[in-house]
Amino acid sequence: MARKNKHKGGGNPNRPRFWGKHAVAAALDNPDRRVLKAWTTREAANFMQFPPDVMVTMAEVTDLARLVPHDAPHQGVVIEVEPLEDLWLGDVLADAPEKATLLVLDQVTDPHNVGAILRSAAAFGAIGIVTQDRHSPPEGGALAKAASGALERVPWVRVVNLARALEEIAEAGFWRIGLAGEADTDLKDALGPQRVALVLGAEGPGMRSNTREHCDALAKLPISDAVESLNVSNAAAISLYAASVA
Template structure:
């Protein structure tokens, strides 16, 4: 069934401004510049922190970078990335005390002495994603059903990048925004793996099936084990929230339910660990029989 034509947003282009991660501090840049406000303050979408997240954002040509704060002993690792950036994209760099970063960022942020103010990326569109993959081309997608913890979502994005998944898809309702916490957990994967938000996951599964994807639901009670080797050229693996698992309608829409071959005294995995194992298994060549 052909999808109805609709306007496409530029894939992974800068998008509208969102609130930054965590409560604003008095010394954090926020809002449009007003008369009398210091020149260093500006409108910013979010703060990213940590070497991997910041370096990936600087290297992403679709990301607008506004201001880079570095500790006196922390900016050297970013020098090659900054040198490779064209002048119009390179943000101003300011050396600050680590205590200033502690005050600026949410409590407990492991910033490693670097923080970058950025504009958020535009949320990718499912239709644009499918168009970019091409008809019939091999691809792996990850579907998240009610997974809301930004640390888990970030870790899943990191595994998706490591094992070559084309995107992570999740319902827009109750899903956290891409904040510094999520980006830090993703270790740079936010810049390379699209995080696609959809209105209805069950309908999205049907759309993926129409595009040639085999949709597998990961569930402890699945009748079949997920063994090493691709079950199809185009695979979407659905994972549910810890405790609740996949919702009923999501289960019914999947082509089949599968389980990981776990055992021992602890028979289940954290959702981000389960995603990593599943992506590794799907990506491996089939074992000789």
């Protein structure tokens, strides 16, 4: 995976920095996450349980502000971590229960959107999300903060070829539904099979044509004419809810 570009104020993709109490607490609770360093105010330290092998530096709020991007809501605690190990799609599919929902994101690159989608995936019990490695954000502070701990809980699989991944998903018994505003079918009518993969494209261009061709059905959310479309993270949340109650 491409993790070479430096990110000002947020560490770098090889050693990203997370901030905010929920994101940090979840990282500390995740046995698969290696936390390298921590900076915290004394007040925030009372809420965190840092492992003895983590180097903790007490700092003032103004010092923490220099460790994160401008105006980032660090809530008095910042940590430096190693990215989680890569996951294999086959392993996630093999562990899927009889009724399962999987999210597939086609070139959704905004870290706030992906973080919010991870949070919704955790809320509605999705078994994971799948993205293309070249067209998805790396693990980072903004994404982890938006995910509010879900980055540590929801399996995130990055693949080289999304079309091939969709074929593998179909072979595992998933009904692949692509969300498209111009579709004739409402999502509630496209749902039915117990295993569903919801496929969402980037805002604006939507799904690429090759991704559409690897969906079993296209469906839309029945929104009013008052708005042209929904933010992709909102669309994901609504779709996940619909799948969870179908």
